[in-house]
Amino acid sequence: MKRNMLLGLVAAGLLAAGSSRAAPLITEEEAQLPPPKGAVAVDQRGIMRGPKIEFVSPGAPASSPLRLVLKFQSYGGAKIDPESVKVIFLRTPNVDLTHRVKPFVQPDGINMHDAELPPGEYTMRVDIKDSDGRPGTTMFTLKVAPK
Template sequence: MKFIQLSLIASLIMVAPAVNAAQLISAKEAALPSASGTLATRGISRGPSVKLVSPEADTPVSSPIDFKVHFEARGEGKIDPNSVKVVYMKSPFVDLTPRLKGAISPQGIDFAKADVPPGSHTIRVTVKDADGRETNSVFTLNVTK
């Protein structure tokens, strides 16, 4: 009987990390064709600053990842968290915003243990301040496994 209990406990411990991961991008979405066209963003902007904190852009990482983006308003502006839009740059575009809603704040996005399939994933983050000034930033996540 003790062997069965220990075996069950060991199985639960091995499965636990996978249960805590939340899907950011599905394998089906990753298989879509890449969006066509250029992903240009404007140079100088009075809009908020958007910086990818984790994982480091263009650095290979393993899934699950901690997806963290930092927002910083310029001047006296304040970030409008309701304006944040996160799009997976595929054809057609995949709106990731609903999956991240609970992780979005005026300070940024903090989505821990995001499940992302292997591959190169281009994501555009759009944010506005309370005065309507908008910034678009494009990041590429390289997931190895």
């Protein structure tokens, strides 16, 4: 009984310690990569009923850590496939941030409370698919102010 209580307290402490730390979305080294050259392709293919992605937060330049919120919307009874979510930092070469964002992905969007980024502007692309296989893509720019 005492051992179980002790394990529970240790686990609760680890969870609390982990949740108070900001999650690194983009590292200093990644921020220093050159921007993409030329036009950035966005796959639109004229699909009218594919899922939509809305960039919600931060709406204005914000200091890091910041809250990153995106909302997903599907149509025609289809559901968003959370496993299909892909987040790319558009640089040369592109940086796949999917594994860093995955713990914050839900069927209705992404809600990352403490995203850590160096000051600067970062163009991101998010790709999703719904349960019918229809794709959705959006691009947005995060503006991170100095602390």
